[in-house]
Amino acid sequence: MFHYDAGLFLTAAQLGVDVRRRQPRCFVSHAHADHIARHQLALATHGTACLYRHRLGPQHRVLEMSYRKPLEFAGLRLTAFPAGHCLGSAMLLADDGQQSLLYTGDFKLGPSATSEPAELPHADILVMESTFGRPHYRLPRRETVVAQLLELVQAALAEGKTPIINAYPLGKSQEVTKLLTQSSVPVLQHQAVFEISRIYQDCGVDLGDFALYDGQPLAGHAVVTLPRSARRFRLPSLGRTVSIAVTGWAMDESTKYRLGVDHALPLSDHADYDQLIETVRRVEPREIFCTHGPAEFADHLRDLGFNAHPLHPAPQRRLF
Numbered sequence: 001m002f003h004y005d006a007g008l009f010l011t012a013a014q015l016g017v018d019v020r021r022r023q024p025r026c027f028v029s030h031a032h033a034d035h036i037a038r039h040q041l042a043l044a045t046h047g048t049a050c051l052y053r054h055r056l057g058p059q060h061r062v063l064e065m066s067y068r069k070p071l072e073f074a075g076l077r078l079t080a081f082p083a084g085h086c087l088g089s090a091m092l093l094a095d096d097g098q099q100s101l102l103y104t105g106d107f108k109l110g111p112s113a114t115s116e117p118a119e120l121p122h123a124d125i126l127v128m129e130s131t132f133g134r135p136h137y138r139l140p141r142r143e144t145v146v147a148q149l150l151e152l153v154q155a156a157l158a159e160g161k162t163p164i165i166n167a168y169p170l171g172k173s174q175e176v177t178k179l180l181t182q183s184s185v186p187v188l189q190h191q192a193v194f195e196i197s198r199i200y201q202d203c204g205v206d207l208g209d210f211a212l213y214d215g216q217p218l219a220g221h222a223v224v225t226l227p228r229s230a231r232r233f234r235l236p237s238l239g240r241t242v243s244i245a246v247t248g249w250a251m252d253e254s255t256k257y258r259l260g261v262d263h264a265l266p267l268s269d270h271a272d273y274d275q276l277i278e279t280v281r282r283v284e285p286r287e288i289f290c291t292h293g294p295a296e297f298a299d300h301l302r303d304l305g306f307n308a309h310p311l312h313p314a315p316q317r318r319l320f
């Protein structure tokens with residue numbers, strides 16, 4: 001039903017799936033840089049289409065898909081389901097009348113302040129991302145991490161310092177912005193974050209009281225900017241600050257030092273190890289192919305009695 005040629009393809013429809021090089025036609029699960037390319041025709045949800053065009057240019061052709069609404073395409077029935085990862089993020093269910101395949105793209109289970117929660121339909125074949133596919137990566141409860149974030153931000157503000165949150169510009173930044181603004185902490189954003197936040201707003205996701213950082217911190221405001229690894233993360237005139245990185249990789253003790261921040265919190269938009277296992281149990285596939293994670297995840301699944309393999313060559317996810 002599918003083949004791998006430096007990327008995943010649905011064979012009958014000759015449809016690429018998150019392929020990183022230009023294709024005649026390709027499903028784009030979400031608009032993070034490691035999932036997009038300048039395709040002749042992209043298939044994507046409306047949210048992803050807006051972000052895709054923002055990143056790659058308005059001239060790109062996109063066939064828009066609605067969540068849960070099947071599309072007949074070159075002999076396949078294609079349905080997008082929410083993936084809970086960022087605006088527009090989607091899983092793809094493909095059915096050829098004989099068997100079905102679910103491709104998860106990047107996903108997480110459970111609640112999110114800014115994206116629809118993931119839905120998991122049954123499929124015969126499951127192709128899943130497994131970024132946190134090691135038992136070590138069990139994230140603390142989300143409410144606990146959010147409470148820690150708010151505590152750190154409030155403490156910084158009380159000391160007259162500017163809390164700086166370093167986050168991916170698409171997804172995590174908007175999640176953090178919403179979490180802060182709904183707790184009455186207004187947010188100033190880096191230009192790159194702000195542009196994407198406006199797309200969220202246009203797509204109906206209200207992020208609350210946020211504005212562009214225009215070169216001066218404001219009392220009582222938090223600042224959301226890019227990860228420190230990004231060339232353009234620095235903002236002028238911030239004065240005394242407390243920096244907080246939000247990333248699932250904060251499960252590793254060394255993350256705070258590696259990223260050069262005061263605090264690192266494990267707020268993730270990827271499924272942790274337990275959620276990955278839960279996903280397999282809920283989808284009940286006959287066969288599983290794991291990608292974007294440690295090769296050993298397929299071994300863990302086999303130990304649990306599942307018919308799992310790594311999708312070769314499985315790209316490893318780069319740390320921020």
Ligand SMILES: [Zn+2]
Pocket residue numbers: 030032085106
């Ligand atoms: Zn992603």
